[in-house]
Amino acid sequence: MLNRRYIRIIVMRALYSFFQSDTKDLAKGERNLFNAIDKIYDLYIYQLALLLELRHVASVITEDAKSKHLATKENLNPNLKFIENKFIQQLSENIHLKREINNRRINWNNDFELVKKIFKNIKASDHYWKYMFVADDSYKTHQKLILDIFTENIADFDLMNHYYEEKDLNWGDDIYIVNPMVVKTIESFKEDSTVEFNLIPMYKDKEEDELFVKELFEQTILKNEEIEKLIGDKTKNWEVERIAMMDVLLMKMAISEVTHFSSIPVKVSLNEYIEISKIYSTPKSKVFINGILDKLVADLKSENKLNKMGRGLME
Secondary structure, three states: OEOHHHHHHHHHHHHHHHHHOOOOOHHHHHHHHHHHHHHHHHHHHHHHHHHHHHHHHHHHHHHHHHOOOOOOHHHHOOOOOOOOOHHHHHHHOOHHHHHHHHHOOOOOOOOHHHHHHHHHHHHOOHHHHHHHHOOOOOHHHHHHHHHHHHHHHHOOOHHHHHHHHHHOOOHHHHHHHHHHHHHHHHHHOOOOOOOOOOOOOOEOOHHHHHHHHHHHHHHHHHOHHHHHHHHHHHOOOOOHHHOOHHHHHHHHHHHHHHHHOOOOOHHHHHHHHHHHHHHHOOOOHHHHHHHHHHHHHHHHHHOOOOOOOOOOOOO
């Protein structure tokens, strides 16, 4: 589920692309923005589908071992605990996951060797072998194994990150949004969860969050020249062109937000963009952005241009 910080980051990326583009088609930029958000959900479904594919790969490997010329007793009578994992079976029957996999055309059919490498890495782990031979066959044991596999063998596996970056450059960042969603999904299932158990939605409040996305994107573009002049007035000793492009963009978004969204406290907006600058801009950006925004907000307050509705929202 996207929180507001992630939403701001996604809008920031879309605005960066828009301002860098030769064409300034607002409607097209907005469509690209919402497509980018939808593709984050693709990545979420990919990660869940991967868990199912691991079982398939394990089944293929197990069957192949039985047909070896010198098959061992272990090959002929394999331990099927992972293949029969109760949580994976439950996930595979979930109608919402089935629908999303089908509608989004997500499959791992052409990536057998990659999934095989992941499974090999899993089989080398202590948690896998502990699970395979522990007497406890409870649902919790099966569920915990999948959670351990995801957090230890998939979430931070470089091979997986490179694979996703090749499919979509933004997924290199989006994976850090999606992985906590997958963990929460695994943890949220119960033994008695039905096939209709809901997956995590993209938004906490779809209508409200989509409106925030749309208006933040549009307002930053529509007020671009006006806000750029405000920033220029507060950076007279600097040429705006010489200030880090990301710093300028984050300040534009911050001013758009504090002047347009009446229910978001000023302090919340400013803190969010300063935090984002720590990740996406230079080491000194947070101090610079904080100083300029403080001056701009003080002027906007004195000119009564902050349309805030509610107690404490001006602070």
